[in-house]
Amino acid sequence: MVSRAGPTTSALFLLCCVGSWLTSHTFPTLGPTERGKIFKELRSLSKTLLEDYVKEEKGVPTSQSYTLPCLIPDAQPPNNINISAIQTYLQTISQLRDTTTMGEIIEHLDKLKFQDASKTNISAPTGTLEHKRFILTILTQFSECMELASKLLNSEAQRAG
Ligand SMILES: *[C@@H]1O[C@H](CO)[C@@H](O)[C@H](O)[C@H]1NC(C)=O
Numbered sequence: 818m819v820s821r822a823g824p825t826t827s828a829l830f831l832l833c834c835v836g837s838w839l840t841s842h843t844f845p846t847l848g849p850t851e852r853g854k855i856f857k858e859l860r861s862l863s864k865t866l867l868e869d870y871v872k873e874e875k876g877v878p879t880s881q882s883y884t885l886p887c888l889i890p891d892a893q894p895p896n897n898i899n900i901s902a903i904q905t906y907l908q909t910i911s912q913l914r915d916t917t918t919m920g921e922i923i924e925h926l927d928k929l930k931f932q933d934a935s936k937t938n939i940s941a942p943t944g945t946l947e948h949k950r951f952i953l954t955i956l957t958q959f960s961e962c963m964e965l966a967s968k969l970l971n972s973e974a975q976r977a978g
Pocket residue numbers: 886889890899901902
């Protein structure tokens with residue numbers, strides 16, 4: 818098909834098909850419905866994780882120094898959630914503080930993961946308070962990120978009918 822295609826056709830091919838190629842290769846085994854279910858679970862688990870942490874560590878402030886890279890700039894939904902970065906951050910936190918909820922979240926992220934897990938380690942800050950602020954900040958942003966992801970997926974599902 819490529820050999821027969823003229824320049825215009827190639828351009829159209831790129832426009833139309835690379836998008837869906839990316840979509841299908843990005844999530845090789847998951848359809849939108851399954852993906853939606855996982856993100857729904859993640860949204861609820863991320864809230865639980867955050868609520869539990871806030872209950873346990875009362876009065877810890879968040880910090881402007883930490884940012885969870887939630888979205889991939891220039892990518893189209895639903896493939897614009899930086900799962901690999903999110904997983905790296907959560908794995909770092911789970912090394913500091915492992916819970917059942919955290920384990921479930923990491924399992925779900927594994928199912929969504931399409932890129933190789935980022936090889937970079939995130940170095941958690943030292944110092945007890947800074948440590949807690951890091952965890953609280955990332956967990957807060959994770960919960961917001963999953964809220965956003967669910968919204969993006971819902972609108973995708975609605976468009977798909
Ligand atoms: C995801 O986030 C990480 C950490 O910020 C970044 O290095 C990586 O390039 C991002 N992935 C994509 C596909 O943009």
